[in-house]
Amino acid sequence: MKIDVSTTPASELYQILTRVVTPRPIAWVTTIDLAGRVNLAPFSFFNVFASNPPVVIFSPAFRRDGTKKDTLRNIEATREFVVNAAVESLAEEVNLSSKEVGPEESEIELTGLSTRPSDRVRPPGLAESPVSMECKLLQIIEIGQGPGAANLVIGEVVAIHLDDAILDPAGKVDSSKLRTIGRLGGDEYCRLGDVFRMERPR
Secondary structure, three states, rough: OOOOHHOOOOHHHHHHHHOOOOEOOOOEEEEEEEOEEEEEEEOOEEEEEEEEEEEEEEEOOOOOOOOOHHHHHHHHHHOOOEEEOEHHHHHHHHHHEEEEOOOOOOOHHHOOOEEEEOOOOOOEEOOOOOOEEEEEEEEEEEEEEOOOOEEEEEEEEEEEEOHHHEEEOOOOOHHHHHOEEEEEOOOOOEEEOOOOOOOOOO
């Protein structure tokens, strides 16, 4: 099978790409609006891109009707956000927080979760998540127009909170204790499975 991208609708390309590019890590992002209302939403177009300075990037695409999501509007207004770890024990809450609700409704209340104050930014972190990365906006790059178009949010990590329970005896994050979940295509997610090691070539 060959796909002619130029003649394939964006909605079909989305389904293909999200089933091929797997697994995708999930940025579980908390933001606030100018009225102080907290928003929580998951994004699976996400990764870490640098360590000096530490940089993460995620993409809140436009909604199906072509409008901006609350997360994007909040970041544009405050230039701050927090990325929380989406872990297996909170998978139901991650999924529930993806529900599209109005800006006056709280995903924190919807999911039954709670927040903790951040040190360097105004948006709070999730108290139940074992990792929270406080970020300040560096840049937003718009790619495309309309539904499904990308908004690359580039943020500098200015503080990191790690639960001691996910650390190994050497003080490093233990992936088997963190147990993040990943996104596949459609309604599918994945959990941490077999882990194998390979020494990098010298």
